[in-house]
Amino acid sequence: MHIPDGFVPLWQCAIYFAVAAPFILASLRWASKEMDELKVPLLATLAAGIFAIQAMNLPIPWGTSGHMVGAVMAAIILGSPWAGVLLLTLVLLVQGFVFADGGITTLGVNILNMGIISCFVGYYSYEGFKKLGTKIVAASFIGAWLGLFVSALVCAVELWLAGTFPLVEGLYFMGLYHAVIGVIGEGVITAIVIGVVLNVRPDILPSERKVSA
Amino acid sequence: MRKTLVFGIAIALLIAGLAPFLASSNPDGLESAAEKFSSAEGMDYVAFNSPMPDYAIEGMGRTGEVLAIMIGTLLMLVMAYGAGMILKKT
Numbered sequence: 292m293h294i295p296d297g298f299v300p301l302w303q304c305a306i307y308f309a310v311a312a313p314f315i316l317a318s319l320r321w322a323s324k325e326m327d328e329l330k331v332p333l334l335a336t337l338a339a340g341i342f343a344i345q346a347m348n349l350p351i352p353w354g355t356s357g358h359m360v361g362a363v364m365a366a367i368i369l370g371s372p373w374a375g376v377l378l379l380t381l382v383l384l385v386q387g388f389v390f391a392d393g394g395i396t397t398l399g400v401n402i403l404n405m406g407i408i409s410c411f412v413g414y415y416s417y418e419g420f421k422k423l424g425t426k427i428v429a430a431s432f433i434g435a436w437l438g439l440f441v442s443a444l445v446c447a448v449e450l451w452l453a454g455t456f457p458l459v460e461g462l463y464f465m466g467l468y469h470a471v472i473g474v475i476g477e478g479v480i481t482a483i484v485i486g487v488v489l490n491v492r493p494d495i496l497p498s499e500r501k502v503s504a
Numbered sequence: 505m506r507k508t509l510v511f512g513i514a515i516a517l518l519i520a521g522l523a524p525f526l527a528s529s530n531p532d533g534l535e536s537a538a539e540k541f542s543s544a545e546g547m548d549y550v551a552f553n554s555p556m557p558d559y560a561i562e563g564m565g566r567t568g569e570v571l572a573i574m575i576g577t578l579l580m581l582v583m584a585y586g587a588g589m590i591l592k593k594t
Contacts, residue, residue: 292534296551322591329505331588336512338584343519343577346559348528355536356528381584385576391550391557443533456541464540468533492508 293393308399321373357472363413370497379406413438443469524569
C-alpha cells in the first residue's frame, strides 16, 4: 500500500505531512516516557521483523500480491498504538530513502495510512473485541484485518482526491485486494505471533501483565 | 529475555534471507489497482535516488536481493535501538 512519488499532488502531500506530524511527535513523546530496559530491545527487534516481513510479498488471486504492515502487531506487543506509529515511521523512512519502496513526497500520507490509521483502527478494535470477551488471538486477528482494510479504503479516497484513482472502482479494487491481504498477510501472521508470545512469553504482553499483577 | 530477542532477530533475518526466493513478484494491491486506471500513469517521477531500489543491488542478482534485505533488516535493528536508547534518556 506504499504510495509512490507522483501519485499525489505536492500540495496535498504537504497537508498529509502536516496531519501526520503531530502524531509522530506524540509517538516520540510516548517513547520518551515508556522506553525501558525491556521495551528498547523489543522495539528494535519488532522494527527488524516488520521490515523483513514487509519485503515478503505473498501472492493473492488476480495476479496480485501483498504484504503485512505490522503496525497492529507492534501496538499489541508494546501495549500502545503509539508504538505502531513510531515503528512504521522508522520503517517507511528506511524503505523510502534506501529502497525506493514508497515515495519521499508521499512519506507523510504513507505514515498516515499504514502507521496512524491502520494502527489506531486495528489496536482499538482489538481492545474493543477483547472487552466484549473475544480471546486475545481472535481479537488480534480481527484488529489486524480491520486496520489494514480500513487504511486501504482511506488510501483509495486519498488517491481519488489526488485525481489518480476513480472513486468507486478505486474503493472496489483497493478494498477487494486488501480484504484478502488482510486475512493472509496481516490477520493470520498477527494472530500467530500474538499466539506464540502468549504461550511462550505472556509476561511481554502488557494486557497479560495487568491480569497477573 | 535475551533468548526471546535473539529468537526474534533470528526470525527477522531468516525471513530476510528467504524473501527474495519466496516473495511474489506480482504487483501489490495498490499497483494492481493503479494498472486498472489510465489516470494512474506517470509513475516515472522520482524524488530521490535510493541506493538499493526495489530491494536489490544492481548487477548482483539474487545475492544482491538477499544482501539488500539483510542490510535493511540490520539497519532497522540499529536505527530503532538507537532511537529507543535516545528516547529512553530524554
